[in-house]
Amino acid sequence: MSRTDRAVDVLVVGAGPAGLAAAAHLAAAGAGRVEVLEREQEPGGVPRHSHHRGFGPRHRPTTGPRYARRLAAMALAAGAAVRTGVTATGWAGPRTLDTTGPHGLERLTATAVVLATGARERPRSARLVPGTRPAGVLTTGELQQAVHVHGQPVGSRAVVVAAAGADAVARAAVDMLRTAGAHIVALVTEAIRGPLRSPSHRFPVLTGSTVVELTGHGRLTGVRVRGDDGRGTLLDCDTVVFTGDWIPEHELARSGGIALDPGTRGPAVDTTLRTALPGVFAVGNLLHGGEPAVRAAAEGRGVTGPVLAHLAGTDPWPGGGVPLRVAPPLLWVAPSRVRPDGPPPLQERFTLRTAERLPAPVLVVHQDGRILDRQRLPHTALPGRPLHLRARWTAAADPDGGPVHISVMSDSRQSAVGGPPILAV
Amino acid sequence: MTVTTSGGLPDRLHDVIVVGAGVVGTAVARELARHSLRVALVDAGDDVGNGTSKANTAILHTGFDAVPGTLESRLVREGRHRLAAYAEQSGIPVEPVGALLVAWDREQLATLPALAAKAARNGYHATRLLDAAELARREPHLGPGALGALEVPDEWIICPWTTTLAYVTQAVRVGVDLHLNCRVQSVTAGTHHELSTSRGLLRTRYLVNAAGLHADELDRRLGRQDFTVTPRRGQLIVYDKLARPLVGHILLPVPTALGKGVLVAPTVYGNVILGPTAEDLDDKRATGSSAEGLETLRAKGGRILPALIDEEVTAVYAGLRAATGQDDYRIRAHPRLRYVTVGGIRSTGLTASMAIADYVTGLLGDAGLHLGPTRDLDPVHMPNIGEARPRPYQRADLIAADPAYGTIVCHCERVTRGEIRDALTSTVPPGSLDGLRRRTRARGGRCQGFYCGPAVRALFEDGHR
Structure with a gap:
């Protein structure tokens, strides 16, 4: 079974909005050899066949295929290699992936791996x-x-x-x-x-x-x-x-032993999009499914700094951090790990989902019975729509403490829904 | 080589016509193909193995729990050895995983030695009792409360689709005619049988009824009323490949007076199945799943292997077993009618198929069919759709010779363009996308077509142009 061994600086798996944006910005920032693997014959991910308008920046919406082509062109112009028709079939080492394509089998070793494998509808x-x-x-x-x-x-x-x-x-x-x-x-x-x-x-x-x-x-x-x-x-x-009913395409992540978040069923990442596996990052709808393409692309951009820091060797891979947990009716939070001394997440906020309609909810952040923050949302939170929690509280978390819990206090009843009883505030 | 799916039928007198191209009918046709006979195999469906044979638990049984002394016990024991050897020779996916009958209470635990003794009466002596500690070591993900198990190391898993296809491929290659979409409507007996079918008339000297669920109806057309087939529905849930590490063996229920439980088993495709239910029905087309059935399976599966229930479901299917109210096969020759009925072939039919074929051929000979000398068939090498051996996408040699084997079309199941092309040009090509799935696994994975559905369909339709 002959495989060709090759090394790259950054290997991005998946040429959807998140992967292409990551590749474009990393290549432009001088990350070295940046290679994107795409198992489909064309780059672009889900937008490739979404012909309705509504992709790209809100002030300049375009169709999915145009958006996909634009992102692919950006990645190529920045110097990234985009290899379509090539599948990452499994892991041969911590940052080494086996691939299959019409030109044969390869074994690619990278200094940093960015997983951007997207999501599918159930x-x-x-x-x-x-x-x-x-x-x-x-x-x-x-x-x-x-x-x-x-x-x-x-x-x-x-x-x-x-x-x-x-x-x-x-x-x-x-x-x-x-x-x-x-x-x-x-x-x-x-x-x-x-x-x-x-x-x-x-x-x-x-x-x-x-x-x-x-x-x-x-x-x-x-x-x-x-x-x-x-x-x-x-x-x-x-x-x-x-x-709808999106599920992250998490099989490659899981087969590499990367821990998943129980809520999103995507890899558990910290605020700099690092998975638990050193050198392996995850971005886009692999993390949470079903978010708009621009959001996925923003995460792809957002991983640039952390990847560059990893390549420079200036930032040792941190430990697990403190896990975030949500209480019903909240379904999940992403990112789902936080380091009190670490940087804030993208746009300085966490994304959450609720299973129920919540009129003007108050989100309560607490750790080991200590309240870290309370935030009132100005609108009604709806199932299937993102709600956001500002990240202003992260420095107050105890790095050696238990999980940080996020629960909802309904405005009308002024009582915690699904939170621990200690929250009778 | 003749495979027809539409149009008129040849006006010739056949030596034998086999009605029903399931695993039993194809095995019988293959066995008859070893003799110089003019044989046709007909089926109402658009593919072989399109009834009970496609929707079972895919286990290569030992027959350890058959009723000792029955024909089923004997044919399963013989058939198992023959099919295991044939699978090895033909490239049919098989994995020697072994089975554990897990006891969840004292009563079940107390039953295990009797089951071991019954196995011995069926000629199977390799069972072994495991205590709770060893069971936990062997299956660390079992739910709490497992008290012990009976190990049956020779219960294996097999690909039922490839088995049927291998039989029919060999039969067709040496001259057996296969007529699909060909429903037998009536039979007129005389100096020979005249079969009136949905595609016209067929004539034959001898007739074999391997019509599965419909075997009783065909029997009645020949004036026999020996048994009634009651469809017994078995619903099964197929879990994602990521669940495969949760289970090492076929986990069988211990049969009790309160009825049968469900099993959890790996598949040769790398999934895990949970099922089946056992529901006696009237409708021979009731191959749907039900909310209650799925709920029951999930509840039972959650006790056997709690982590399984959190995994994604890849597919749900339901098959109908041909129950006849008797704990044995109903294979019977009617020499005056030059007719053999192969009825009541239950879930062990896949395992016993080659022995059944041999037995049926013998009955035909006894009934006066001149079999003549036997010949060896050219071996068949089936495409590998199992996980135990390298698949084409993993083989540098194949890809170097033909890049189509490096172009993955179905990502969940890693099916390449080369494999799809091969299936479409094979001896017995698929008549539908479902048939293509059974030959290649394309579209059979966790996304069920989200990524590859239209691309696979396009290849299928191009192949039919």
Whole structure:
């Protein structure tokens, strides 16, 4: 089994927005040989086949494919090598990856590895939706590629299933299905308020509803839905698209022994995007899934300083730091490790998600029963949408203490939800 | 080589027609192909192995727990040795993982010696009792409360799809006709059988019924009412490959009076399966999963291997076993009708398939079919879709000779363009994307097509143009 050994300074895995932005800025900053591995034939990641506008900076929105091309061009112009059609198949050492491509097998050793493998939507099976296994059951990612990359026909009557907070992606799926000539039978969402209220979208929105069965042999014939009143409806359709419900593509990280955060199921990183494995960083939707491309690209940019410090050898790889933990209804926080003497996270804030709608919540940060900070959010926090916690409290954390907990105190009741009883403040 | 999926059928008198191209029907066709006979294999589906054979627990059994003295006990024991050797020769993925029957209470623990004695009556003597400490060493991720186990080292895991494909490939290569999308509607007996099918008439001197779930219906068309097939649904959950390190053996339940439990087992593709349920149904098309079934499996699986339930689910499927209300196979020759029924082949059918084929061929001979001399078939080398041996994406030699083996199309399962091309041009090519998945694993991984679905579909459709 002959493999070619090669060394690079920085190896970036994944040429989506985060990986390309990291590569562009690292190459421009003189990080040496920066190489990006992309298993697909084209760079760009998910935006490659997201044809709606809304990518890039808010004042200058563009389509996904244009945005993807722009990021790839930036990385190349800065001097990074972008190698498409090459898959990182596993680890041969702490910063050594085995690859497969049409030119053969390689073993690449880097001084720094940046994992930017992105996220995918959970398919029907992972959502444990019962029923038969007919054709016509898709995710948004598959739908977009079928329509825009391959020009394949989709069905004629479609149901879109939106996970909590998946408004944008459900809207993209609806547009795509209409482009492909399909009639939208209904949009089904567990959320109490529907994500698509615009009068330009004329189709039923079934809120508070769950898909309980798929029917049909060979081809899908229907989707059985149960409302929160317990009543069932069989929607006659030949296509169903499951949208949202992102899960980080964390398999390479995990197979390298990198600890995951239990909430995000992405690698647990500190505020400088370092994983627990020395020399290995993680950026983008691998960390949390489902954030907008600009956010992923910002993390890619944000890893530049920490990677350069690591390459210069001036910054020894720190220990684990203090883990951050969230209490229900909060689902996760990223980054999820903090060093009190370390730098703040990107934009000096942490990103969180909630499972429930929280009107004007107060976030309470506490460690070993000691309150480090309380922050009132000026708006309602919604499932599937990011909420942010400012990082002004990190220096107050005890580096030798227990985990730092973040819980929610609902404004109306003035009592902690899901937090420890000591929080009766 | 003839494989047809549409159009008219050849107007010739066959020596034998085998109805049903599952693992049993293909094994019988392969065995008959060793004789100079004119044989056709027909199936209502668009692919071989498209019924019960594609949706089982994929275990190569020892037969240790069969009812001693039954035909099943004998054929499983013989078939296991033959299939293990055939798999080695043909490149069918197999892993010798062994099984542990785990006792979770005193009653189950007390049953283990009796199970070992039953195994011995079935001619299997390699079982061994493990105490709780050794069990914990062997399976460190088991849930609390496991008291001990009976080890059955020769229960292995195997690829059921490749097995069926290997049989049919060899059969077709030496001249057996395979007609798919060909549903038998009625049978007229006379000097020969006339089969009226959805694609026209077929004539044969001898008939083999390997119709699986539908074997009782075909039997009735020949005037036999020996048994009724009740579909017994088994739902299974396939967990992500990242769960594979959680389990080393096939973890079998100890059968008790209260019914059967579920098993947890690795697969040759590197996943972990949990199941099956056992639900007696009326509908032979009820291959859907149910919320209750999945809930039951997750609850039971969580007790056996708690960490498994936190892993991602890759797929859920349900298969229908052909239960006939009797603890044995229903293989019966009707010499006057020149007809052999191969019914009631339960979950052990994959293991026993080669021995069943041999037995059925013998019955045909006894019924008057002149078998003539036997010939050796050219060996078949099946594409490796298992994890125990290097896959094409790991092989520098293959990629150097053909870069298509270095171009990964399905990322979750690491299936290359070269493998997909090979499957599309193989002796028995897939008739659907699901058939392509069973031959290559493409689209069968954790993303279920999010990344590669349309690309695989495009390759499939190009291959059919």
